[in-house]
Amino acid sequence: MDERQVGSLSFSIDFSQPLYEQILTQMRSLIARGTIGLGEKIPSVREMAHELKINPNTVMHAYQELERDGLTEKRRGQGTFATTSMMKIKQFKERFALEYAQDFLENMHSLGFNLNEIHTYLTRLSQEKGHRKND
Amino acid sequence: MDERQVGSLSFSIDFSQPLYEQILTQMRSLIARGTIGLGEKIPSVREMAHELKINPNTVMHAYQELERDGLTEKRRGQGTFATTSMMKIKQFKERFALEYAQDFLENMHSLGFNLNEIHTYLTRLSQEKGHRKND
DNA sequence: CAAGCGTATTATATCATATGATACACTTGA
DNA sequence: TCAAGTGTATCATATGATATAATACGCTTG
Numbered sequence: 172m173d174e175r176q177v178g179s180l181s182f183s184i185d186f187s188q189p190l191y192e193q194i195l196t197q198m199r200s201l202i203a204r205g206t207i208g209l210g211e212k213i214p215s216v217r218e219m220a221h222e223l224k225i226n227p228n229t230v231m232h233a234y235q236e237l238e239r240d241g242l243t244e245k246r247r248g249q250g251t252f253a254t255t256s257m258m259k260i261k262q263f264k265e266r267f268a269l270e271y272a273q274d275f276l277e278n279m280h281s282l283g284f285n286l287n288e289i290h291t292y293l294t295r296l297s298q299e300k301g302h303r304k305n306d
Numbered sequence: 307m308d309e310r311q312v313g314s315l316s317f318s319i320d321f322s323q324p325l326y327e328q329i330l331t332q333m334r335s336l337i338a339r340g341t342i343g344l345g346e347k348i349p350s351v352r353e354m355a356h357e358l359k360i361n362p363n364t365v366m367h368a369y370q371e372l373e374r375d376g377l378t379e380k381r382r383g384q385g386t387f388a389t390t391s392m393m394k395i396k397q398f399k400e401r402f403a404l405e406y407a408q409d410f411l412e413n414m415h416s417l418g419f420n421l422n423e424i425h426t427y428l429t430r431l432s433q434e435k436g437h438r439k440n441d
Numbered sequence: 442c443a444a445g446c447g448t449a450t451t452a453t454a455t456c457a458t459a460t461g462a463t464a465c466a467c468t469t470g471a
Numbered sequence: 472t473c474a475a476g477t478g479t480a481t482c483a484t485a486t487g488a489t490a491t492a493a494t495a496c497g498c499t500t501g
Contacts, residue, residue, distance in 0.1 A: 383478075384478085385478080
Protein backbone atom coordinates (compact mmCIF):
# COMPACT_ATOMS: atom_id res chain seq x y z
CA MET A 172 0.00 0.00 0.00
CA ASP A 173 1.17 3.47 -0.86
CA GLU A 174 -0.25 6.72 0.48
CA ARG A 175 0.17 9.74 -1.78
CA GLN A 176 -0.88 13.38 -1.62
CA VAL A 177 -2.30 15.23 -4.61
CA GLY A 178 -2.86 18.80 -3.56
CA SER A 179 -4.88 18.57 -0.37
CA LEU A 180 -6.20 15.10 -1.23
CA SER A 181 -4.81 11.77 -0.12
CA PHE A 182 -4.89 8.62 -2.24
CA SER A 183 -3.82 5.11 -1.36
CA ILE A 184 -2.65 2.98 -4.24
CA ASP A 185 -1.75 -0.71 -4.23
CA PHE A 186 -1.86 -3.60 -6.66
CA SER A 187 -4.94 -5.37 -5.36
CA GLN A 188 -7.16 -3.74 -7.99
CA PRO A 189 -6.83 -2.00 -11.33
CA LEU A 190 -5.29 1.45 -10.81
CA TYR A 191 -8.12 3.30 -12.54
CA GLU A 192 -10.65 1.60 -10.26
CA GLN A 193 -8.80 2.69 -7.16
CA ILE A 194 -8.74 6.28 -8.35
CA LEU A 195 -12.39 6.04 -9.35
CA THR A 196 -13.54 4.59 -6.03
CA GLN A 197 -11.62 7.09 -3.96
CA MET A 198 -12.71 10.08 -6.04
CA ARG A 199 -16.32 8.91 -5.83
CA SER A 200 -16.01 8.73 -2.08
CA LEU A 201 -14.39 12.16 -1.80
CA ILE A 202 -17.22 13.75 -3.76
CA ALA A 203 -20.04 11.68 -2.22
CA ARG A 204 -18.81 12.47 1.29
CA GLY A 205 -18.33 16.15 0.52
CA THR A 206 -14.58 16.22 1.11
CA ILE A 207 -14.56 17.75 -2.33
CA GLY A 208 -17.25 20.43 -2.31
CA LEU A 209 -19.89 21.21 -4.94
CA GLY A 210 -18.30 22.76 -8.02
CA GLU A 211 -14.81 22.40 -6.62
CA LYS A 212 -11.97 21.76 -9.05
CA ILE A 213 -10.36 18.35 -8.87
CA PRO A 214 -6.72 17.66 -9.83
CA SER A 215 -6.04 17.72 -13.55
CA VAL A 216 -5.38 14.50 -15.42
CA ARG A 217 -1.73 15.40 -15.80
CA GLU A 218 -1.31 16.45 -12.17
CA MET A 219 -2.87 13.22 -10.86
CA ALA A 220 -0.75 11.14 -13.21
CA HIS A 221 2.42 12.92 -12.18
CA GLU A 222 1.77 12.84 -8.42
CA LEU A 223 0.66 9.20 -8.40
CA LYS A 224 3.43 8.26 -10.82
CA ILE A 225 1.05 6.60 -13.24
CA ASN A 226 0.07 7.12 -16.85
CA PRO A 227 -2.26 9.98 -17.83
CA ASN A 228 -4.37 7.54 -19.84
CA THR A 229 -5.07 5.58 -16.69
CA VAL A 230 -6.29 8.71 -14.91
CA MET A 231 -8.40 9.59 -17.95
CA HIS A 232 -10.09 6.22 -17.70
CA ALA A 233 -11.16 6.94 -14.12
CA TYR A 234 -12.23 10.51 -14.90
CA GLN A 235 -14.44 9.41 -17.76
CA GLU A 236 -16.25 7.05 -15.40
CA LEU A 237 -16.75 9.88 -12.92
CA GLU A 238 -18.34 11.89 -15.70
CA ARG A 239 -20.73 9.04 -16.49
CA ASP A 240 -21.55 8.82 -12.78
CA GLY A 241 -22.70 12.43 -12.98
CA LEU A 242 -20.22 13.39 -10.27
CA THR A 243 -18.02 15.66 -12.37
CA GLU A 244 -18.28 18.23 -15.13
CA LYS A 245 -15.43 18.87 -17.52
CA ARG A 246 -14.63 22.22 -19.06
CA ARG A 247 -12.24 22.07 -21.96
CA GLY A 248 -9.19 24.17 -21.35
CA GLN A 249 -10.10 24.67 -17.70
CA GLY A 250 -10.20 21.31 -15.97
CA THR A 251 -12.54 18.90 -14.24
CA PHE A 252 -14.90 20.01 -11.48
CA ALA A 253 -17.18 18.29 -9.00
CA THR A 254 -20.81 18.65 -10.03
CA THR A 255 -22.65 21.68 -8.74
CA SER A 256 -25.80 19.60 -8.39
CA MET A 257 -26.51 18.28 -4.91
CA MET A 258 -29.30 16.29 -6.57
CA LYS A 259 -26.86 14.39 -8.78
CA ILE A 260 -24.76 13.42 -5.80
CA LYS A 261 -27.85 12.28 -3.94
CA GLN A 262 -28.93 10.20 -6.93
CA PHE A 263 -25.48 8.67 -7.20
CA LYS A 264 -25.49 7.70 -3.54
CA GLU A 265 -28.97 6.20 -3.78
CA ARG A 266 -28.06 4.22 -6.84
CA PHE A 267 -24.93 2.72 -5.36
CA ALA A 268 -26.38 2.17 -1.91
CA LEU A 269 -29.15 0.19 -3.55
CA GLU A 270 -26.68 -1.83 -5.55
CA TYR A 271 -24.47 -2.53 -2.55
CA ALA A 272 -27.42 -3.55 -0.39
CA GLN A 273 -28.89 -5.79 -3.07
CA ASP A 274 -25.57 -7.48 -3.69
CA PHE A 275 -25.11 -7.99 0.03
CA LEU A 276 -28.55 -9.51 0.45
CA GLU A 277 -28.03 -11.72 -2.57
CA ASN A 278 -24.63 -12.91 -1.40
CA MET A 279 -25.88 -13.73 2.08
CA HIS A 280 -28.89 -15.44 0.58
CA SER A 281 -26.67 -17.64 -1.58
CA LEU A 282 -24.91 -18.79 1.59
CA GLY A 283 -28.27 -19.85 2.95
CA PHE A 284 -28.92 -17.04 5.40
CA ASN A 285 -32.48 -15.73 5.65
CA LEU A 286 -33.43 -12.11 6.30
CA ASN A 287 -33.54 -12.50 10.07
CA GLU A 288 -30.10 -14.06 10.13
CA ILE A 289 -28.73 -11.38 7.85
CA HIS A 290 -29.97 -8.63 10.11
CA THR A 291 -28.64 -10.37 13.18
CA TYR A 292 -25.29 -10.80 11.51
CA LEU A 293 -24.95 -7.21 10.41
CA THR A 294 -26.05 -5.92 13.78
CA ARG A 295 -23.48 -8.03 15.55
CA LEU A 296 -20.71 -6.94 13.20
CA SER A 297 -21.57 -3.26 13.34
CA GLN A 298 -21.72 -3.37 17.12
CA GLU A 299 -18.22 -4.84 17.21
CA LYS A 300 -17.01 -1.96 15.14
CA GLY A 301 -19.44 0.46 16.74
CA HIS A 302 -17.01 1.97 19.17
CA ARG A 303 -15.30 3.82 16.37
CA LYS A 304 -16.10 7.49 15.98
CA ASN A 305 -19.19 8.52 14.07
CA ASP A 306 -18.41 9.90 10.66
CA MET B 307 -28.32 -15.87 -19.72
CA ASP B 308 -28.40 -19.59 -20.24
CA GLU B 309 -29.90 -22.18 -17.91
CA ARG B 310 -28.38 -25.64 -18.09
CA GLN B 311 -28.94 -28.91 -16.28
CA VAL B 312 -26.07 -31.08 -15.10
CA GLY B 313 -27.55 -34.19 -13.60
CA SER B 314 -30.09 -32.91 -11.09
CA LEU B 315 -28.34 -29.55 -10.74
CA SER B 316 -29.15 -26.34 -12.57
CA PHE B 317 -26.57 -23.78 -13.59
CA SER B 318 -27.03 -20.39 -15.20
CA ILE B 319 -24.16 -19.19 -17.34
CA ASP B 320 -23.74 -15.81 -18.98
CA PHE B 321 -20.87 -13.54 -19.99
CA SER B 322 -21.10 -11.02 -17.16
CA GLN B 323 -18.36 -12.81 -15.21
CA PRO B 324 -15.53 -15.27 -15.80
CA LEU B 325 -16.99 -18.71 -16.41
CA TYR B 326 -15.00 -20.38 -13.67
CA GLU B 327 -16.29 -17.81 -11.16
CA GLN B 328 -19.89 -18.50 -12.09
CA ILE B 329 -19.39 -22.23 -11.60
CA LEU B 330 -17.54 -21.57 -8.36
CA THR B 331 -20.19 -19.26 -6.93
CA GLN B 332 -23.06 -21.55 -7.83
CA MET B 333 -21.35 -24.69 -6.54
CA ARG B 334 -20.48 -22.88 -3.30
CA SER B 335 -24.10 -21.94 -2.90
CA LEU B 336 -25.36 -25.46 -3.65
CA ILE B 337 -23.10 -26.91 -0.98
CA ALA B 338 -23.53 -24.12 1.57
CA ARG B 339 -27.31 -24.30 1.27
CA GLY B 340 -27.36 -28.08 1.44
CA THR B 341 -28.81 -28.67 -2.01
CA ILE B 342 -25.80 -30.91 -2.38
CA GLY B 343 -25.66 -33.00 0.79
CA LEU B 344 -22.67 -33.88 2.95
CA GLY B 345 -20.37 -36.34 1.16
CA GLU B 346 -22.47 -36.25 -1.98
CA LYS B 347 -20.72 -36.67 -5.32
CA ILE B 348 -20.66 -33.62 -7.56
CA PRO B 349 -20.49 -33.79 -11.35
CA SER B 350 -17.09 -34.78 -12.75
CA VAL B 351 -14.89 -32.23 -14.42
CA ARG B 352 -15.54 -33.78 -17.80
CA GLU B 353 -19.29 -34.08 -17.27
CA MET B 354 -19.62 -30.45 -16.22
CA ALA B 355 -17.49 -29.32 -19.15
CA HIS B 356 -19.53 -31.33 -21.60
CA GLU B 357 -22.95 -30.32 -20.28
CA LEU B 358 -22.06 -26.63 -19.97
CA LYS B 359 -20.23 -26.74 -23.30
CA ILE B 360 -17.06 -25.26 -21.84
CA ASN B 361 -13.48 -26.40 -21.50
CA PRO B 362 -12.50 -28.97 -18.84
CA ASN B 363 -9.65 -26.71 -17.75
CA THR B 364 -12.14 -23.99 -16.89
CA VAL B 365 -14.13 -26.40 -14.71
CA MET B 366 -10.89 -27.56 -13.08
CA HIS B 367 -10.13 -23.98 -12.15
CA ALA B 368 -13.42 -23.70 -10.29
CA TYR B 369 -13.06 -27.11 -8.64
CA GLN B 370 -9.61 -26.31 -7.32
CA GLU B 371 -11.02 -23.22 -5.64
CA LEU B 372 -13.78 -25.30 -4.06
CA GLU B 373 -11.09 -27.57 -2.66
CA ARG B 374 -9.27 -24.59 -1.14
CA ASP B 375 -12.59 -23.43 0.32
CA GLY B 376 -12.76 -26.75 2.14
CA LEU B 377 -16.11 -27.48 0.52
CA THR B 378 -15.03 -30.51 -1.51
CA GLU B 379 -12.79 -33.54 -1.25
CA LYS B 380 -11.28 -35.16 -4.30
CA ARG B 381 -10.60 -38.86 -4.68
CA ARG B 382 -8.40 -39.75 -7.60
CA GLY B 383 -10.10 -42.12 -9.96
CA GLN B 384 -13.44 -41.67 -8.22
CA GLY B 385 -14.47 -38.08 -8.46
CA THR B 386 -15.12 -34.97 -6.41
CA PHE B 387 -17.39 -35.02 -3.37
CA ALA B 388 -18.90 -32.43 -1.08
CA THR B 389 -17.12 -32.37 2.27
CA THR B 390 -18.48 -34.69 4.96
CA SER B 391 -17.69 -32.09 7.59
CA MET B 392 -20.60 -29.91 8.66
CA MET B 393 -18.01 -27.88 10.56
CA LYS B 394 -16.12 -26.98 7.39
CA ILE B 395 -19.30 -25.75 5.77
CA LYS B 396 -20.14 -23.72 8.83
CA GLN B 397 -16.67 -22.20 8.82
CA PHE B 398 -16.95 -21.40 5.14
CA LYS B 399 -20.26 -19.65 5.67
CA GLU B 400 -18.96 -17.66 8.62
CA ARG B 401 -15.89 -16.58 6.71
CA PHE B 402 -17.79 -15.37 3.68
CA ALA B 403 -20.63 -13.83 5.64
CA LEU B 404 -18.06 -11.79 7.53
CA GLU B 405 -16.38 -10.74 4.33
CA TYR B 406 -19.64 -9.78 2.64
CA ALA B 407 -20.82 -7.83 5.66
CA GLN B 408 -17.52 -6.00 6.05
CA ASP B 409 -17.42 -5.10 2.37
CA PHE B 410 -20.99 -3.86 2.54
CA LEU B 411 -20.31 -1.70 5.58
CA GLU B 412 -17.15 -0.33 4.00
CA ASN B 413 -18.88 0.45 0.72
CA MET B 414 -21.74 2.23 2.42
CA HIS B 415 -19.32 4.08 4.63
CA SER B 416 -17.40 5.31 1.60
CA LEU B 417 -20.64 6.80 0.28
CA GLY B 418 -20.96 8.74 3.52
CA PHE B 419 -23.64 6.69 5.24
CA ASN B 420 -23.28 6.13 8.98
CA LEU B 421 -24.31 2.96 10.81
CA ASN B 422 -27.81 4.20 11.57
CA GLU B 423 -28.41 5.09 7.95
CA ILE B 424 -27.01 1.78 6.79
CA HIS B 425 -29.36 -0.14 9.03
CA THR B 426 -32.31 1.98 7.98
CA TYR B 427 -31.43 1.44 4.36
CA LEU B 428 -31.09 -2.31 4.61
CA THR B 429 -34.27 -2.62 6.63
CA ARG B 430 -36.20 -0.63 4.06
CA LEU B 431 -34.82 -2.70 1.19
CA SER B 432 -35.40 -6.06 2.85
CA GLN B 433 -38.96 -5.07 3.72
CA GLU B 434 -39.62 -4.23 0.08
CA LYS B 435 -38.44 -7.68 -0.87
CA GLY B 436 -39.85 -9.20 2.28
CA HIS B 437 -43.05 -10.49 0.74
CA ARG B 438 -41.12 -13.17 -1.06
CA LYS B 439 -41.22 -16.63 0.39
CA ASN B 440 -38.85 -17.51 3.20
CA ASP B 441 -36.03 -19.76 2.09
C1' DC C 442 0.69 33.53 -27.30
C1' DA C 443 2.47 30.49 -23.88
C1' DA C 444 0.86 27.51 -20.37
C1' DG C 445 -2.38 24.46 -18.73
C1' DC C 446 -6.50 22.06 -19.67
C1' DG C 447 -9.25 17.66 -21.76
C1' DT C 448 -8.92 14.58 -25.58
C1' DA C 449 -7.43 11.37 -29.31
C1' DT C 450 -4.45 8.12 -31.52
C1' DT C 451 -1.09 4.57 -32.10
C1' DA C 452 1.97 1.22 -30.41
C1' DT C 453 3.50 -2.03 -27.07
C1' DA C 454 3.47 -5.17 -22.95
C1' DT C 455 1.50 -8.02 -19.43
C1' DC C 456 -1.89 -10.74 -17.16
C1' DA C 457 -6.32 -13.15 -16.55
C1' DT C 458 -9.39 -15.82 -18.88
C1' DA C 459 -10.63 -19.47 -21.94
C1' DT C 460 -10.01 -22.93 -25.30
C1' DG C 461 -7.94 -27.19 -27.47
C1' DA C 462 -5.28 -31.29 -27.56
C1' DT C 463 -2.86 -34.72 -25.40
C1' DA C 464 -1.14 -37.60 -21.87
C1' DC C 465 -0.55 -39.73 -17.23
C1' DA C 466 -2.01 -41.98 -12.73
C1' DC C 467 -5.55 -43.82 -10.18
C1' DT C 468 -10.03 -46.49 -9.11
C1' DT C 469 -13.79 -49.24 -10.12
C1' DG C 470 -16.65 -52.76 -12.24
C1' DA C 471 -17.48 -55.99 -15.84
C1' DT D 472 -7.23 -58.10 -16.61
C1' DC D 473 -8.75 -54.16 -18.75
C1' DA D 474 -11.84 -50.71 -20.37
C1' DA D 475 -14.12 -46.77 -18.73
C1' DG D 476 -14.31 -43.01 -15.86
C1' DT D 477 -11.92 -40.25 -12.55
C1' DG D 478 -8.53 -36.05 -11.26
C1' DT D 479 -4.34 -33.94 -12.97
C1' DA D 480 -0.55 -31.94 -15.84
C1' DT D 481 1.42 -29.72 -19.70
C1' DC D 482 1.73 -27.80 -23.84
C1' DA D 483 0.05 -24.11 -27.31
C1' DT D 484 -2.99 -20.48 -28.66
C1' DA D 485 -6.35 -16.54 -28.54
C1' DT D 486 -8.74 -12.68 -26.66
C1' DG D 487 -9.75 -8.76 -23.69
C1' DA D 488 -8.66 -5.75 -19.81
C1' DT D 489 -5.14 -3.15 -17.90
C1' DA D 490 -1.25 -0.12 -18.15
C1' DT D 491 2.45 2.34 -20.19
C1' DA D 492 4.66 5.48 -23.66
C1' DA D 493 4.91 9.06 -27.02
C1' DT D 494 2.76 12.45 -29.63
C1' DA D 495 -0.50 15.72 -31.16
C1' DC D 496 -4.84 18.50 -31.42
C1' DG D 497 -8.30 22.01 -29.79
C1' DC D 498 -9.86 24.86 -26.15
C1' DT D 499 -9.38 28.51 -22.34
C1' DT D 500 -7.12 31.71 -19.58
C1' DG D 501 -3.72 35.23 -18.09
